[in-house]
Amino acid sequence: MPDSDGDIVARVRAGDARATARLLSWVEDGAPGLAQAMSALASGTQGAHVIGVTGAPGVGKSTLTSALVGEYRRRGRRVGVLAVDPSSPFSGGALLGDRIRMQEHSTDPGVFIRSMASRGHLGGIAAATPQAIRVLEAAGYDVILVETVGVGQSEVDVAATADSTIVVLAPGMGDGIQAAKAGILEVGDILCVNKSDRDGAESTAREIRQMLSMTPRSDGAWSPSVVLAVASRGEIGPVVEALDEREGWLAEARHLHDRRRQRAAEEILAIALGQVRRRLADADGAALDGLAARVAEGTLDPFSAASLLLEGPGHLR
Amino acid sequence: MPDSDGDIVARVRAGDARATARLLSWVEDGAPGLAQAMSALASGTQGAHVIGVTGAPGVGKSTLTSALVGEYRRRGRRVGVLAVDPSSPFSGGALLGDRIRMQEHSTDPGVFIRSMASRGHLGGIAAATPQAIRVLEAAGYDVILVETVGVGQSEVDVAATADSTIVVLAPGMGDGIQAAKAGILEVGDILCVNKSDRDGAESTAREIRQMLSMTPRSDGAWSPSVVLAVASRGEIGPVVEALDEREGWLAEARHLHDRRRQRAAEEILAIALGQVRRRLADADGAALDGLAARVAEGTLDPFSAASLLLEGPGHLR
Numbered sequence: 001m002p003d004s005d006g007d008i009v010a011r012v013r014a015g016d017a018r019a020t021a022r023l024l025s026w027v028e029d030g031a032p033g034l035a036q037a038m039s040a041l042a043s044g045t046q047g048a049h050v051i052g053v054t055g056a057p058g059v060g061k062s063t064l065t066s067a068l069v070g071e072y073r074r075r076g077r078r079v080g081v082l083a084v085d086p087s088s089p090f091s092g093g094a095l096l097g098d099r100i101r102m103q104e105h106s107t108d109p110g111v112f113i114r115s116m117a118s119r120g121h122l123g124g125i126a127a128a129t130p131q132a133i134r135v136l137e138a139a140g141y142d143v144i145l146v147e148t149v150g151v152g153q154s155e156v157d158v159a160a161t162a163d164s165t166i167v168v169l170a171p172g173m174g175d176g177i178q179a180a181k182a183g184i185l186e187v188g189d190i191l192c193v194n195k196s197d198r199d200g201a202e203s204t205a206r207e208i209r210q211m212l213s214m215t216p217r218s219d220g221a222w223s224p225s226v227v228l229a230v231a232s233r234g235e236i237g238p239v240v241e242a243l244d245e246r247e248g249w250l251a252e253a254r255h256l257h258d259r260r261r262q263r264a265a266e267e268i269l270a271i272a273l274g275q276v277r278r279r280l281a282d283a284d285g286a287a288l289d290g291l292a293a294r295v296a297e298g299t300l301d302p303f304s305a306a307s308l309l310l311e312g313p314g315h316l317r
Numbered sequence: 318m319p320d321s322d323g324d325i326v327a328r329v330r331a332g333d334a335r336a337t338a339r340l341l342s343w344v345e346d347g348a349p350g351l352a353q354a355m356s357a358l359a360s361g362t363q364g365a366h367v368i369g370v371t372g373a374p375g376v377g378k379s380t381l382t383s384a385l386v387g388e389y390r391r392r393g394r395r396v397g398v399l400a401v402d403p404s405s406p407f408s409g410g411a412l413l414g415d416r417i418r419m420q421e422h423s424t425d426p427g428v429f430i431r432s433m434a435s436r437g438h439l440g441g442i443a444a445a446t447p448q449a450i451r452v453l454e455a456a457g458y459d460v461i462l463v464e465t466v467g468v469g470q471s472e473v474d475v476a477a478t479a480d481s482t483i484v485v486l487a488p489g490m491g492d493g494i495q496a497a498k499a500g501i502l503e504v505g506d507i508l509c510v511n512k513s514d515r516d517g518a519e520s521t522a523r524e525i526r527q528m529l530s531m532t533p534r535s536d537g538a539w540s541p542s543v544v545l546a547v548a549s550r551g552e553i554g555p556v557v558e559a560l561d562e563r564e565g566w567l568a569e570a571r572h573l574h575d576r577r578r579q580r581a582a583e584e585i586l587a588i589a590l591g592q593v594r595r596r597l598a599d600a601d602g603a604a605l606d607g608l609a610a611r612v613a614e615g616t617l618d619p620f621s622a623a624s625l626l627l628e629g630p631g632h633l634r
Contacts, residue, residue, distance in 0.1 A: 029352035035620035056373065130619070170551065246512060257613070271623035276593050280586060292582035296574070302581065303352035303446070306588035 009040040012139050017112060020139045026112055027131045034159045038131060043137050048080075048137045049247055052162030054187070059170040060194040064231040064239070065147045069105050071240050072143045078104075080141035081113045082132055084148045112141060130161060130267040159265045163256065164246045166190045166239065169208070171200035183209060188224055190242045196228035222249055280309055287312045326357040329456050334429060337456045341431055351623060355448060358455050365397075366564055369479030370464045371504070376487040381548040381556070382464045386422050388557050396422075397458035398430045399449050401465045403607045429458060434488045445531045447584040478580045480573065481563045483507045485558065486525070488517035502528060505541055507559045510594040513545035539566055597626055604629050 011019035026034045051068070053061050065081060074077050103113040114133055124213060136144050146162055160308050167188030185191065185208065193205045217223065225245070227238035250256040281288060291309055294300035328336035343351045368385070373634050382398060388397045421429040433449055446463060453461050463479055482507030502508065502525065510522045526543050534540065542562070544555035567573040598605060608626055611617035 018549055035618070038620055039618040041618070060525055124479045260613040261606075261609050264612035264622075268605065268608055268612060268622045269594065271596060271619055272626050273590055273594055275623060275627065277586065277590055280589055288582055288585065289578075291585055294577050295585060296577040296583035301352070301356040301358070302357055302584045303590055305581075305585045306592060309589050310592065311583055 008313065009037055009138075012041070012135060015140045017109075017139075020112060020135060021114065023135050024116070025131055027128050027135060028116060030128075034131075038134065041134060048133075048142055048144045048162065049243075049250075050133055050144045050162040052165040053145060053168060054165065055168035056170075059168045060231050061147050061168050064166070064168055064192065064194055064229065064236065065145050066105065067231045067234055067236045068145060068239070068243075069111060070234070071236065073105070073108065073110060077142040078110045078140060079112070079142040080113070080136035080139070081105075082129065082144065082146045083113070083115045083138070084129055084146060090310065112136065112139070130263060161266060163250055163259060164189045164243060166192050166243075168192050168194050169204060170195045171198045171204045179229065186215070189222055189225045189246055191224055192229050192239050193226070194229050194231050194311075197230050222246070222255075224271055326354055326455075329358070331453060332457045334426075337429060338431065340452050341433070341449055344445050344452060345433060347445075351448075358451060365450075365459055365460045365461045366481065366560075366567070367450055367463065367479040369482040370462060370485060371482065372485035376485045377548050378464050381483070381485055381509065381511055381546065381553065382462050383422065384548045384551055384553045385462060385556070385560075386428055387551070388553065390422070390425065390427060394459040395427045395457060396429070397453035397456070397461040398422075398428070398509060399446065399453070399461065399463045400432045401429070401446055401463060420596075429453065429456070435560065447580065478583060480567055481506045481560060482577060483509050483560075485509050485511050486521060487512045488515045488521045503532070504562055506539055507556065508541055508543045509546050509556050510543070511546050511548050514547050514550075518545055529603065539563070539572075562623050 008019050008023055023037060025031070026037060042130070053065050053068075055061050062083075065083075069081060071078050079311055093096040106113060114132070116128065133144055133146070165187050167185060167190070171193060185227065191208050191212075195201070195202050196205075205226050205228060210225055212226070225238075225242040227242050229236045229239050250259070287309060291300065295302050295305050325336050325340055329340055337505060340354060342348070343354060370382050370385075372378050380388060382400075386396050386398060431449070433445065450461055450463070473530075482504050484507070486508065488510060508525050508529075510518050510525070512518070513522075522543050522545060529541055529543070542555075542559040544559050546553045546556050567576070604626060608617065608622040612619050612622050
């Protein structure tokens with residue numbers, strides 16, 4: 001049985017790129033064999049440095065990601081890239097032109113690049129991405145870059161589940177206060193002001209440092225780095241230094257362990273809630289419709305409706 | 318009992334602003350008396366035109382909202398404004414300077430303005446906002462503007478639960494393709510290119526129209542309007558016209574009914590999932606921690622962990 005779960009997992013572990021691509025499709029689609037394959041994959045799939053890259057559109061996330069791929073390849077490390085797209089009808093393909101920036105790495109067998117959507121996956125992209133990371137770890141990639149394309153909360157959440165998260169900003173367009181308002185500063189382990197050859201880069205960096213200084217941190221916690229870069233010219237030295245420092249910090253007692261445990265808890269919750277949501281919206285769909293009609297009419301309040309829905313006969317299956 | 322649930326509901330219905338503010342705090346905090354108060358409030362609270370205003374930071378959402386308040390007040394309609402903030406440690410107060418743009422309306426008794434956070438509310442902001450809308454409807458506001466401050470998915474979801482959603486863009490900074498990538502175009506009933514005195518406004522509008530033309534729509538569905546505005550100078554005529562047209566369309570057979578039924582279904586699901594999440598993360602917290610440790614160690618896969626969590630003894634209560 002060339003396509004049995006056991007076989008695909010063995011081929012992924014052997015570093016077979018086609019099997020890896022196939023298993024990633026299973027992850028995206030929430031394919032029937034997925035749970036079994038992931039179960040077979042569960043043990044011994046650790047060790048990669050997972051780096052999230054997030055930020056508003058247009059700040060240069062893809063360019064920075066591509067430059068980081070180049071740097072890690074020069075160090076001889078195998079690199080996986082996941083480009084996570086919001087599930088939008090508009091993002092189905094034509095708009096993924098950013099992938100072009102990755103093309104210089106597309107023929108390098110030490111680099112695996114994949115765009116990810118979450119259609120069909122229980123728990124959405126928040127659950128699909130950690131699975132995809134597991135697959136790439138099992139396939140032997142040492143560094144996994146998770147670039148998020150959108151700026152939705154789910155994309156920010158995805159980036160934040162990485163071992164190290166880079167929040168990319170640009171002077172002028174996504175200044176510090178706007179980033180803070182969008183809630184993305186706080187997820188950053190490294191805050192990178194890209195396009196720093198433009199006016200206002202230093203003042204944006206200063207603004208961010210000031211905002212970060214107002215955030216209380218516990219003893220021993222990572223202190224976020226604020227760095228400048230011009231990724232389009234390969235000027236990413238300070239980003240790489242910050243990542244190296246972060247990798248050293250993660251290697252210290254329990255930091256990586258705690259981070260991964262927390263990531264696992266979020267992953268489990270996302271899958272569990274996805275299952276419950278599907279049950280409530282699909283299996284109990286008629287019940288939900290009836291309750292919604294009563295709430296819309298004003299004859300029932302939504303709290304009572306939620307209780308009735310959860311108490312319904314179908315909610316366990 | 319001056320503060321009993323029945324009393325606060327009666328005072329809200331009488332248009333008492335202090336009681337309204339108080340009940341909105343209950344909504345934000347998920348206060349103990351909330352379910353009972355909302356139950357008392359459930360009947361006969363319809364009729365307002367609920368308008369969502371969303372878009373990337375810096376496009377001028379607050380300025381447009383404020384201009385719309387002015388326009389509806391000139392027509393003699395009572396207006397409620399909910400400014401929904403992402404739950405970020407940075408957005409606790411100092412960054413809410415945008416509210417300043419609303420100050421011209423702050424002394425008008427026909428206008429009620431409120432910033433909303435979701436701390437403590439089961440189901441988060443996605444569940445809290447529809448409740449807050451119900452409260453303002455009961456208090457007799459004819460138009461309710463829901464402005465989202467962040468660009469997270471939850472903020473987009475919130476705006477999309479309105480009767481009519483305006484997606485605000487600005488030429489140059491949030492051009493059409495970027496908006497499409499962020500997944501916000503598809504939630505817009507009206508797409509407003511604000512700051513249209515700047516270069517590129519017409520081409521941004523054209524780009525959006527082109528992208529919208531690629532989206533299949535069913536017969537009788539609303540066809541999104543793309544309009545230009547300079548909200549800072551009060552030049553919002555085309556936005557108002559589009560809103561009037563939309564209000565007429567909603568008044569037609571079943572459109573508003575269907576939209577509100579769908580909104581009620583989302584609201585019920587959000588509350589129900591919030592309850593389940595709280596049970597799983599809190600009541601079953603020890604179980605989740607233990608499962609997360611095994612997943613992080615690689616001795617258990619997250620799907621099996623999710624099933625074990627849902628099968629756990631605590632998940633029903």
